[in-house]
Amino acid sequence: MTGAELPVWTANFVLMGYGEGAVMSVPAHDQRDFEFAHKYRLPIQIVIAAESAPLEAAAMTEAYTGAGTLVHSGDFNGLDSVQAKTRITEAVAERGLGRKTINYRLRDWGISRQRYWGTPIPMIHCEHCGVVPVPEQDLPVVLPTHYQLKDPRSPLLDDPEFLNVPCPRCGAPARRETDTMDTFVESSWYYARFACPDADTMLDARAAEWLPVDQYVGGVEHAVLHLLYARFFNRLLRDVGLLPADAVHDEPFKQLLTQGMVLKDGSKMSKSKGNTVDPQGLIDRYGADTARLFILFAAPPEQHLEWSDAAVEGAHRFLSRIWRLVHEYGAENLLVPAELSDEAKDLRRAVHQCIERVSRNMEGRYHFNVAIAAIMELSNGLMKVGADAPKDLRAVLGEGLRAIVLMLSPFAPHMTEILWEVLGQKSNIIHTPWPSADPEALKSDTLTLVIQVNGKLRERMDFPVAADNKAIEKAVLASPAMQRHLEGKTVRKVIVVPGRLVNLVLG
Known part of the structure; x- marks a missing residue:
């Protein structure tokens, strides 16, 4: 699609039962491809930029398999990686190179x-x-x-x-x-029976109120088969008239989230291996909030989580820092946005950018680790506001702390309930609406972009919000800070991902 030449390898790497026995390899974003590329010293091209931190191919120890924004992808640069799948498939069909199809690999089920x-x-x-x-x-x-x-x-x-x-x-x-x-037979329709557990018939009209299920969450080793069987049963219930008329639907679940496994020293935790960690000891030492925060911060929910005692300690230190910050700040100060200094406006912008980022990663995407990282980053900025800071900065600090405590409440509900009261709030935090980003606070005359050279982070530069791609490209190439990276090299291509980054491809 970009015109780049690709090497073709013949190896026992490919699973012959999958498709036609030929696959496209993306070493930066698939773990098996990553290991294959390392073994045969093949180039690793990053094509999805992570939101949490810039990726550097040379520094990667494993593939990045999360969502992000496309880079090094020709006409598809800047697209969300989920949206890009649909757009690339459409482009392949438009050029007559292929078409979208569904492969069924169903087998008989011995129950x-x-x-x-x-x-x-x-x-x-x-x-x-x-x-x-x-x-x-x-x-x-x-x-x-x-x-x-x-x-x-x-x-x-x-x-x-x-x-x-x-x-x-x-x-x-x-x-x-x-x-x-097989117990899957029983569990494949209980989601519907939960809606009416005391019904005299298999299901009654109450199922119509609850079905289909909004969100399915299952373990990576369990969800695939159970999901398949539940879909079979849903169609059976539908076709033979056992679903109430108002509850008839083709799919039992609206969304699927498949969780990864917990690993210890690189292996799956299991009693037979003796490498399990008792969470009760962790809760006794640090509290339930620390245990929750660590588990959710350690990895995206769909990826495997590598257990780390040091990381648990880090989560505890972060919560302790928030506890001290709120108690040192005390009750809220009145915030008047029109009277803020430039410094206070910048800090308030960071608060509302954090709210926007956390909300985006919590709802629909479930990137809890990215959301927690954004809260940690904001807390570092708020800690710089001292007790002797001007009144407007203290007022923004109060708004920021209220936002942080609210956004942390799903992760650390016990501690944040207490801190909410310390901040002078009268209602329980669980009954308080989620914070929303103020569009006025988000406005800025400048935009900070990450500058990469061959995919590696080199600088960050500010540009006017109204600057177009050509102006940005010209400013980056003329920047004194970039000259040492460009010396003696040829700039083959400049990729500008609007609002996010600039990548210089050098020869």
């Missing part, structure tokens, strides 16, 4: 399990008639519950009362099926 707990399989084995379904009037088959379980063998196998039944078809002695169903 029987040789265990006691589970949904009984309603089948009867007859020597004359073969496998015969239990008549509808005899459903459901109820699992006996009077057993004392002592060994792994299912007690159903030794219970003649449950086991021996007449054949529904010929009346001859027959044997009831003792296997139970």
Whole structure:
């Protein structure tokens, strides 16, 4: 799409069951591709700029697989990486190079399990008639519950009362099926039953009020299969009329978030490996708020989290800093935006930029780690406002602290409830509306852009908000600060991502 030449490799790296057995490699943004590129010393081209911090290919120890903005991508530069997937697919089709398609890799599902707990399989084995379904009037088959379980063998196998039944078809002695169903069968529709747990029928009209589910959250090793089965069951409930009329829908869930695993020393935590961490000890030492904040800050929810005792200590220090800052500040000062000095306006702009950034990463994207990083960055700026600062700066400090405490409340609810009271607020923080960014406070005459050379951060420069790409390019190339990076090299290309960065590609 950009005209760049690509090497073609033939290797056992590709999974032959996936597509046509040929894949596009993106080493900077896929871990297997990243490791392949390192092994064979292939170039690693960053094409998604992370929001949290600039990426440098030479410094990367693992692939960046999060969302961001496209760079080094020709006509697609500046697009959000999620939006870019659709736009690139459309562009491929427009040029007659390919088309969007869906690959189905479904296989038969063996649902029987040789265990006691589970949904009984309603089948009867007859020597004359073969496998015969239990008549509808005899459903459901109820699992006996009077057993004392002592060994792994299912007690159903030794219970003649449950086991021996007449054949529904010929009346001859027959044997009831003792296997139970995969627990996915039970869990694949309980999201609907939760809406009406005491219904006499499978579901009632209350399901229409709650379904479809707004947000599905599941572990990476569990959600894929469970999601697939739940979608099967939803279509079954829909097609046979078991969903109330007002609750009929094609999909059971509106959104999906798949969580990563918790790792310790590079391995998945498990009891068999003996590398688990008891969160109770962490809570006893630091409190539940620190435990919550660390887990949410350590990694985006969809990626694996590497456990680090030192990082837990860092989360605790940050919360302690906020605690001291609020107590040192005390009750609020009256803020009059029209009377703010330039310094106070700059600080207030940082407050409302933080509100905007945190809100954007909390809602829909669920990048909690980026949201927490933004709060930490704002707190560093607020800490510079001393007790002897002018009145307007102190007033902005008060607004900033109220915003920080509010934005931290989902992560550290216990501490922030107390701090909210310390800040002179009368209502409980949980009943307080989420802060919104003031458009007037966000206004600025200048814009700070990151300046990169071959993808590496080199400078930050301020430009007038009204400056176009050509003016920005000219100013960057003429900047004395950039001359040492350009000396003796040829500027092959200048990429300007509006509002974010400038990348110089040197030869």
